Amino acid sequence: NAGVTQTPKFRILKIGQSMTLQCAQDMNHNYMYWYRQDPGMGLKLIYYSVGAGITDKGEVPNGYNVSRSTTEDFPLRLELAAPSQTSVYFCASSYSGTGGTDTQYFGPGTRLTVL
Amino acid sequence: AQTVTQSQPEMSVQEAETVTLSCTYDTSESDYYLFWYKQPPSRQMILVIRQEAYKQQNATENRFSVNFQKAAKSFSLKISDSQLGDAAMYFCAYRRNGQNFVFGPGTRLSVLP
Numbered sequence: 771n772a773g774v775t776q777t778p779k780f781r782i783l784k785i786g787q788s789m790t791l792q793c794a795q796d797m798n799h800n801y802m803y804w805y806r807q808d809p810g811m812g813l814k815l816i817y818y819s820v821g822a823g824i825t826d827k828g829e830v831p832n833g834y835n836v837s838r839s840t841t842e843d844f845p846l847r848l849e850l851a852a853p854s855q856t857s858v859y860f861c862a863s864s865y866s867g868t869g870g871t872d873t874q875y876f877g878p879g880t881r882l883t884v885l
Numbered sequence: 886a887q888t889v890t891q892s893q894p895e896m897s898v899q900e901a902e903t904v905t906l907s908c909t910y911d912t913s914e915s916d917y918y919l920f921w922y923k924q925p926p927s928r929q930m931i932l933v934i935r936q937e938a939y940k941q942q943n944a945t946e947n948r949f950s951v952n953f954q955k956a957a958k959s960f961s962l963k964i965s966d967s968q969l970g971d972a973a974m975y976f977c978a979y980r981r982n983g984q985n986f987v988f989g990p991g992t993r994l995s996v997l998p
Contacts, residue, residue, distance in 0.1 A: 803985075807928075812976065812990045828985065858928055866983055872918045874978075874986055876930035 772796050776861050776877035783851040783884045791846040791880050793861030801864045802844040803828075803874070804836065806857040813860065819844055851884045858882070887912045889979050889989035897995040898967045905952075906962045906992050908977030915939075917981040919953065919960045924991075925973040933975070936960065964994075972996045 777792045795802065800821050805813040815828030819838040833855060835847040844863075848855060861877040864870070888911045898904035910919070921933040936944045936953050943951050948968075952961045964971055977989040 813988045815985060818985060860930060862930070871935065872980055872982060873920065873932055873935055874980075875932070876922075879928050881928075 774861055774863055774875050774877035776859075776880050778880060779878065780881045781883070783848075783882065785851060785853065785884060787851050788847070788849050789851070789882075791848070791859055791861075791882075793844045793846065793877060794842050795844075795861075795863040795875070796842065797863060797865070797875065798841060799863035799865045799875075800841070801866055802838065803862045803864075804834070804844070804846045805860045805862065806830065806855075807860060807879075808857050816846065816859075848882075853884050856882060856884045887914075887979055887981070887987045889977050889987050891975075891977055891989040891992050893992045894990070895993045895995070897997055898964070898971075899997050900967055900969060902967055903963060903965045904967055904994065906964075906975050906977075906994065908960045908962070908989055910958050910960065910977070910979045910987075910989075912958065912979065912981070914981050917979060919951075920978040920980070920986075921949070921951070921960075921962045922976045922978060922988075923971075923973045924976065925970075930976075934962065967996050969996050969998065 774795045803818045804816040814830045817836040819825045859880045862874045864874040890909045917938045919936045923931045948965045974991045976991045979987045
């Protein structure tokens with residue numbers, strides 16, 4: 771049981787480049803989330819998903835896109851990277867429903883720098 | 886909208902001593918969950934403890950315990966016998982069933998040898 775995995779761990783992008791941050795969970799969780807954490811700050815929700823095929827915007831969605839074609843995977847797409855997107859990105863998942871604990875489990879994070 | 890407040894940006898504690906981190910939240914709901922997460926320098930977010938609002942008994946996990954005061958909307962974390970490995974950012978979080986998590990701004994805990 772790997773939990774929540776994220777790739778890559780580190781990435782440097784040039785302004786205007788695009789990339790996809792991968793996230794996968796093997797706990798059969800229905801909810802998945804993407805957060806960003808800027809230096810010295812708390813977590814800000816970018817996008818979330820309540821199940822395969824369903825996604826919705828969080829607090830800071832501009833400049834990002836997501837998809838959820840399977841229960842396990844929830845990739846985050848950055849289009850036209852900007853220096854303001856320099857941050858650490860966390861993927862998380864939780865199970866809400868009968869027998870669920872509603873506890874959110876986090877991946878190890880991806881440190882992204884845009885130069 | 887729900888909010889979570891952590892009024893102590895930084896705290897320090899002597900090794901082997903006890904420290905309490907404060908958290909208050911604002912909600913009109915009666916059924917929800919509260920969490921404390923730890924973020925060490927590795928940046929990994931680690932669940933410390935979880936409390937269900939309908940349970941009156943305070944949650945405990947080894948050296949970690951909470952003081953949950955539902956009427957006061959307060960959810961403090963007590964760390965007993967503090968260890969150097971407890972040094973980290975601590976985030977308080979709220980969640981109502983089916984809704985997104987709301988995180989506090991965090992408290993940075995230093996443990997002094």
